[in-house]
Amino acid sequence: MSTIRVTGLHVRHRRTVALDSVDLDLGPGVHGLLGPNGAGKTSLIRVLATVAAPNGGRVELLGDDVADHRRRAAVRRRLGYLPQEFGFYPGFTVREFVAYMAWLKEMPAAGTPAAVERAVARVGLADRIDTKVKTLSGGMVRRVGIAQAIVNDPQVLLLDEPTAGLDPEQRMEFRALLRELGTSSTVVVSTHLVEDVAAACTEVTLVESGRIAYRGTPASLTELGASADGVGDHPIERGYTAALRAHRASAATPEGAAR
Amino acid sequence: MTGDFHVYARAHSGTALGRALLHALSRSGTALDGPLLYARSRTVPRALAALCATAGLALWGAHGAGASVDPERLVPVVALAPLFAAAVIGTSLHTESDELDRTAARPWWRWRAVHLLALTALAAALLSVVALGQPSGFGPSAMLRNTLGAAGLTAAAAAVLGSRLSWLPAFGYAGAVYLGAAGPQRHAATVWAWPVRPGDEPGAWAVALAAFAVGGALYVVRGARGEARA
Numbered sequence: 291m292s293t294i295r296v297t298g299l300h301v302r303h304r305r306t307v308a309l310d311s312v313d314l315d316l317g318p319g320v321h322g323l324l325g326p327n328g329a330g331k332t333s334l335i336r337v338l339a340t341v342a343a344p345n346g347g348r349v350e351l352l353g354d355d356v357a358d359h360r361r362r363a364a365v366r367r368r369l370g371y372l373p374q375e376f377g378f379y380p381g382f383t384v385r386e387f388v389a390y391m392a393w394l395k396e397m398p399a400a401g402t403p404a405a406v407e408r409a410v411a412r413v414g415l416a417d418r419i420d421t422k423v424k425t426l427s428g429g430m431v432r433r434v435g436i437a438q439a440i441v442n443d444p445q446v447l448l449l450d451e452p453t454a455g456l457d458p459e460q461r462m463e464f465r466a467l468l469r470e471l472g473t474s475s476t477v478v479v480s481t482h483l484v485e486d487v488a489a490a491c492t493e494v495t496l497v498e499s500g501r502i503a504y505r506g507t508p509a510s511l512t513e514l515g516a517s518a519d520g521v522g523d524h525p526i527e528r529g530y531t532a533a534l535r536a537h538r539a540s541a542a543t544p545e546g547a548a549r
Numbered sequence: 550m551t552g553d554f555h556v557y558a559r560a561h562s563g564t565a566l567g568r569a570l571l572h573a574l575s576r577s578g579t580a581l582d583g584p585l586l587y588a589r590s591r592t593v594p595r596a597l598a599a600l601c602a603t604a605g606l607a608l609w610g611a612h613g614a615g616a617s618v619d620p621e622r623l624v625p626v627v628a629l630a631p632l633f634a635a636a637v638i639g640t641s642l643h644t645e646s647d648e649l650d651r652t653a654a655r656p657w658w659r660w661r662a663v664h665l666l667a668l669t670a671l672a673a674a675l676l677s678v679v680a681l682g683q684p685s686g687f688g689p690s691a692m693l694r695n696t697l698g699a700a701g702l703t704a705a706a707a708a709v710l711g712s713r714l715s716w717l718p719a720f721g722y723a724g725a726v727y728l729g730a731a732g733p734q735r736h737a738a739t740v741w742a743w744p745v746r747p748g749d750e751p752g753a754w755a756v757a758l759a760a761f762a763v764g765g766a767l768y769v770v771r772g773a774r775g776e777a778r779a
Binding site: 340369373375376378380385390391393395396402406438 | 581586590645646648650651652654655656
């Protein structure tokens with residue numbers, strides 16, 4: 291069952307093509323989104339989060355076309371999104387910030403205080419819930435961002451570089467949380483850390499120059515690393531570079547360029 | 550901050566807003582109510598304080614020494630105080646978390662409309678009261694007209710330029726008019742020089758009302774530039 295279905299997606303930023311004819315079908319599980327800087331990962335996540343409108347193509351989330359604004363509101367109630375950077379409102383505590391996001395998602399008011407406490411506890415910030423967000427460290431702010439993304443128990447959860455700024459112990463705890471969330475929801479995690487993908491993801495999608503370069507599982511990417519030439523200290527890292535280079539080589543041939 | 554709301558709500562328990570605030574606070578125990586959090590996310594408490602300070606300044610300008618002797622002294626007050634009020638309203642339309650606001654399921658246009666209308670109504674009421682009892686055409690009517698016109702220009706600028714610089718076009722226009730209106734005037738002046746005309750000219754009123762309607766609608770539909778659009 292696919293909860294995210296993307297067909298013929300085009301995204302341009304002025305004259306730069308960010309995504310070019312992307313087709314993608316994702317179902318429940320944890321999907322790692324890998325790729326170099328500027329490959330289009332963030333553009334893809336922002337379109338899926340309904341924050342940016344695509345220049346072409348169709349995006350269906352949970353069976354609804356998000357171009358229809360009435361359906362989009364219904365989808366947004368079941369969506370969680372952690373942007374790469376989010377500002378925070380001056381003077382808000384962690385509790386207030388997460389509660390405000392719950393309100394924006396039209397969660398029933400009666401259940402909100404408990405949902406806020408649960409989400410904050412899940413990211414390990416229960417003891418800081420009444421601390422002002424601006425006084426927290428970078429890693430803690432990142433976890434506040436994760437808490438607001440999961441407060442509504444989303445069916446589709448989009449995380450753009452969630453582990454940036456987390457220390458190794460927090461990252462391992464976060465991977466456990468990802469695995470738990472992935473049992474019931476569709477989680478898309480954009481990351482540069484190939485080892486996070488190996489540890490927490492059920493599927494891998496590699497994006498390069500606005501196109502899908504590779505789709506598989508962490509195991510298949512590791513296998514590719516064992517059999518093909520690639521740079522890296524770990525088999526899955528070698529698989530990552532091998533898949534990337536294979537895609538670049540096919541795009542450089544006349545056949546690939548004409549696609 | 551929560552304490553501020555409690556104090557405010559108790560002090561205004563006789564008013565509808567005070568009762569609504571008290572109700573919200575008593576229901577949740579803490580100020581976790583969405584509308585209150587929305588107001589704080591847009592620094593509305595600070596905007597309310599700034600509007601009161603603007604009204605105080607206008608009061609001092611309108612009733613200070615010499616104003617009753619020289620009614621012309623009122624023209625700058627009637628031209629400037631609404632501009633300051635509109636600047637306060639315009640900058641309060643800013644959000645610190647545009648990216649997350651864009652994922653809201655709530656229809657933003659309602660909150661934009663309530664926000665703009667409520668603050669403009671408050672500014673217009675405060676400044677009109679300040680101008681009460683003034684002789685000549687520069688009394689409550691001119692103050693009300695200029696507040697609506699300036700708020701409309703500022704709201705339009707927030708939609709086109711962004712809320713941070715939303716005050717600039719209204720200040721620029723009013724400044725240019727103030728300088729230009731000092732020269733000999735023709736009939737058309739009632740239209741282009743509306744911020745410095747007496748309060749009883751229908752042409753000046755029509756322009757100000759049109760600015761408020763168009764600017765307000767633009768902001769309500771589009772949101773501030775670089776901010777939530779839905």
